[in-house]
Amino acid sequence: MIHKNLQQALIEQLNKEFHSAYIYLGMSAYCSKEGFNGASNWFLVQYQEEVAHGMKLFKYLEDQNVEITLPAIESVSVEFSSLLDIFEKSLAHEQYMTQNLNNLSDIAMREKDHATYNLLQWYVTEQVEEESNVNAIIDHIKLVGDNGYGLYTIDKELATRVFVDPTTPA
Numbered sequence: 001m002i003h004k005n006l007q008q009a010l011i012e013q014l015n016k017e018f019h020s021a022y023i024y025l026g027m028s029a030y031c032s033k034e035g036f037n038g039a040s041n042w043f044l045v046q047y048q049e050e051v052a053h054g055m056k057l058f059k060y061l062e063d064q065n066v067e068i069t070l071p072a073i074e075s076v077s078v079e080f081s082s083l084l085d086i087f088e089k090s091l092a093h094e095q096y097m098t099q100n101l102n103n104l105s106d107i108a109m110r111e112k113d114h115a116t117y118n119l120l121q122w123y124v125t126e127q128v129e130e131e132s133n134v135n136a137i138i139d140h141i142k143l144v145g146d147n148g149y150g151l152y153t154i155d156k157e158l159a160t161r162v163f164v165d166p167t168t169p170a
Contacts, residue, residue, distance in 0.1 A: 015071050101120055
């Protein structure tokens with residue numbers, strides 16, 4: 001059984017996972033509006049991943065017989081100044097999520113809730129990949145600067161990303 005304070009923290013994280021999806025949907029909309037269809041696709045795939053992350057946590061809470069509440073999802077901005085800006089904001093958001101998951105892991109260990117701690121380690125490991133992927137894109141964008149052909153090439157590469165549910169075993 002999950003301790004009440006950890007239950008509440010996990011429900012808050014559930015909301016953050018779906019808020020993340022909403023953030024990435026907004027980023028996809030911005031990129032589409034600006035003609036970066038590849039980046040729009042990349043963020044749309046990221047949206048799908050975040051929904052999968054939320055559903056993994058939702059299912060875990062159900063399996064643990066937690067009474068789930070669904071607070072409102074906060075609105076998001078769809079205004080950015082550049083492709084670099086949007087990916088830098090994406091990285092900052094992923095770092096925020098990493099911090100949240102680390103804090104949840106600390107709570108699970110204090111409560112000696114090994115099942116929840118084990119679940120959270122999947123998320124912590126996933127965050128390493130999330131941050132690494134965004135960092136690599138930022139590095140590429142910085143490398144080409146404002147060069148139109150360079151940005152076009154990066155955008156084409158981002159268009160190749162497809163959704164693979166990270167919550168299901170390979």
